[in-house]
Amino acid sequence: MNKVNSNREGTHYLNPYLGGVLMGLLMIATVFISGRELGISGAVKDTVVEAAHVISPAAAKAHPYYGQYIKEGKSPMDTWLVFEVLGVFIGALLSGIIYKRVRKPFVEHGPSISSKKRLVVALIGGILWGFGTRLGRGCTSGAALSGSSTFSFGGVMVMLLIFASAYLFAWLFRKLWT
Amino acid sequence: MGPLFPNGLISGDWNLVIAVFIGIAFGFLLEASGFSSSRNLAGVFYGYNFVVLRVFFTAVIVAMVGLLYFNYFGWLDLSKIFILPTFLPSMIVGGVVMGLGFIIGGFCPGTSFTAIVIGKLDALVFAVGLFIGIFLFAEVFPFIEHFYYSGNLGNVTLTDVTGISASWWAFGFTVIALAAFWASWLIEKKVRKRIKEYKF
Secondary structure (H helix, E strand, O other): OOOOOHHHHOOOOOOHHHHHHHHHHHHHHHHHHHOOOOOOHHHHHHHHHHHHHHHOHHHHHHOOOHHHHOEOOEOOOOOHHHHHHHHHHHHHHHHHHHOOOOOOOEOOOOOOOOHHHHHHHHHHHHHHHHHHHHHHOOOHHHHHHHHHHOOEHHHHHHHHHHHHHHHHHHOOOHHHHO | OEOOOOOOOOOHHHHHHHHHHHHHHHHHHHHHOOOOOHHHHHHHHHOOOOHHHHHHHHHHHHHHHHHHHHHHOOOEOHHHOOOOOEEHHHHHHHHHHHHHHHHHHOOOHHHHHHHHHOOEHHHHHHHHHHHHHHHHHHHHHHHHHHHHHOOEEEOOEHHHHHOOOHHHHHHHHHHHHHHHHHHHHHHHHHHHOOOOOOOO
16 A cells, blocks of 8 residues: 555546536535635735735835735734635545545656656746736636636636646646656 | 625624635545646646546536526625636736646646645645745736736626627537537547556
């Protein structure tokens, strides 16, 4: 049971169409209850704003980007998205436990690259995502998935661009994955 | 009736408690669908695993159609829900940058979080990158502020921009999704024959 790549184990996943239907129903419930939608990257932004605010409250308040998210008497992390993302960690852990996918820390990578290289490209990918989500007003969850589902023009645009761009660059980075 | 919170039917505190439960369901579905593996996710771009496309588009069309029904039956006032605003130039660049990040990093933000909790170090490093990326964005923000706010169309929907009704858009997306499910099934069958070291 100690193989490096979980995929080789033939681990069990939910039927993708069932997963999709349940996720769609979850989005309807979210909109119905909260009037807003699922998201992820906004919570990371809230955390960065909080960090900036803790390190230097005055500088963060005066900052043109951080400043707009800092309100008197309220932590920048006291947001709906931060609570939701907290749940995402719990939910993923539950699923990981149920499907027996939780294991000792390891690096998953394609067959043609080393663990070290995987970590380097993961960091670069994360930085690009962090930057991109701020320009795109959300990530795959908040902009693409939720935005498209609520017929937002920008949401559909971002969804198409994320996928189109990844397909466009896929050939260049094929060594990472195949 | 709905949306409940904007209509004052539940309090702000309850809204946050519910947010945790919504997150639990979201995280569970992402992980259970196999989104906690970068190799599963990247598969959609090389034709060996279309799980992303299947889950994503099924979710979008179910939500689209469902929201229209809720609106039609008067259960939900769609004019009171949040519509992601559109800022053309910055969101176009943002989308392209995220796509590049996807193919290099193998995760998107939410999927990386689900991978962290099942022990994937590459996901943890990716998430560290997210924080760095947002910090860098804030650092250069004064120089790109004008670009960031340019081309503001407001909180516009597909219908606002095109004049085509939401029902037709939902129908169109459904047809495209079904065609994509069928096409991806054919492609996947072909590509999987020549992929090594990967169990499906």
